Amino acid sequence: MLAELFLDASRACEARSPLTHTLLVSAAADLARGGVTARVMAGAECDRHGTVPGLRFAGALHRLVLEGRAPELAEHYPTAGGEPRLDTLWDAALTVLHEHTDELRTLVTTTVVQTNEPGRSAPLFGGLQTATHLAAAEAGRRATFPVRLLEVGASGGLNLRPHRIAYRVDGTTLGDPGSPFTLDPGWTGRPPVDLTHPLRLVRRAGCDLDPVDVSTEDGRLHLSSFVWADQVARFERLQAAVALARLDPVPVRQATGPEWLAGQLARPERDVLTVVWHSVVWQYASPADRAMGRAILADAAARATPKAPLALLVFEPRRTHTAGRYEFRLLLKLWPAGLSLRLGTGVGHGIPFTWDTQPWD
Template identity: 60%
Template structure:
């Protein structure tokens, strides 16, 4: 099972990360031959396919490089100033992993995948504008609702600042022009909203079972380790998001989603649109917590009013039928209460960029 999980993770890395693909495929080959990697990674499959043991392992190796403990392997890692040499990569990686095997195993076992991808703020920003303006239009309000943003699976909280991001669109900048995080969202089409309208977020909060603190060196290193080492555009986005976080600290609560959400949705404040948001975390949530989360959201939706509306805005994967060009599609979905509006706003890449709006 572990061999196939590593091979599946390796395939999912292409074409974006040949380095991660080569690392995971090489480990899978070693496992198939009962090689020394067996003692390093055995047991990682106990969390099931949804826990993505291959990505946790790759992040643990990347952490080894970024922390300066594998200088010879770092020569292959672009995030450490290196360049991949496929012919010599695996011997260097194998030696570094075995030399630090206890640390690699401990980190891969103890951590959960951190999907704090700042690129997902681009579709989120557009979706929030649609939600705030549509909720206002349906009740005859002349200005968009201010937003109370609640994120499940917030990791380091990097995606709780969509109003403090700059989007570069057709030679113009939308959002905060002074932001250190500037995104080219690679949009096809546009959201059905006025992007020049002020996006007011009056409250923001998040929870995670394993939150990372981006204002500590270890927190920054941990979040950085989950970026594929040869995806330098994503790496640059994350580093910019970390700089933004340093100017605007947000504490992410260590809590399970259902309990935290029940507390946050106990009251829906008037004249504010409460938005529950999550992105690419659903696969890591247990079936029990999913069901409980739906119940809590349904209870809150029943209490939503024209003056105190509620929205669910999510960016999650959907498995495609056999024969499709890609095994998964990532959809931005919106639901609004009490209006009952529900629909798919668009579809994009797993990291939020590029993205196609459906109008």
């Protein structure tokens, strides 16, 4: 039932976005009684859970606000300079839903959720540093390996330049001190390696089923619309990441993950650590693509050598013992070393993050 999917999405943001939570709870009630939300969502009645129709609905409304075409609702949206008044939020939303029903329905039915969170570059940076140090030790090298970074489900590619970000950690700047994008990673603990060592990315590439071109205003608005509108710091972080991406473009190819990865991993690359990376993507992949991706990675791992190592670095949710709760784990596998580590845990947006290296079974 569509209303239940809206409520499920509302629970996921209840603690962190009262605005989105209130909007989705009200929309679910309106759906159940056949109100205007049902007309906006027409055609999405049989959508599966993984397509997150509630967040597509919230994103469509946010997009109109960001474009300046929903002034009444904008008064409630901090990303547009407003102040949330939760008791009257739904009344303002109803006005927009009635005035823009057809356009909102088109947005909902033609877009996919894209939360290209640049905050995930913080655990990625630490994970890459760990992987390069471990691979160098395995190969008997004094210098760490340069990295070839391959991202599956890259969206707009905002996490393909972790070496170009300035990370402020306890008064120290890691990464690129001259970067226009400064990030407070919110770390507890540290990776057990020298983080001041320069991280060298010599090649970067990404794929996505629906890549977003962040060099365009349409692409920027698309990603911005999926930020919860009362999370201003997260919104500003995205704008800074988009600005950096425009200065340092990395094209994202439209392709399925297994198809693309098979081509990228066809031959080992000597004197480079190849890292396959993905974050909050696994839940959207079909069982067939998951199986094929595992097989392709296993085949590439069998060809890895100490001088042409391969790593899998992922930041994905795992259900906890608390009902309905997930923790996001940064996991690393390294071949041919045979290492398998859980580097730490955090929240879905990558910040904050706690480093705690343990074996990953």
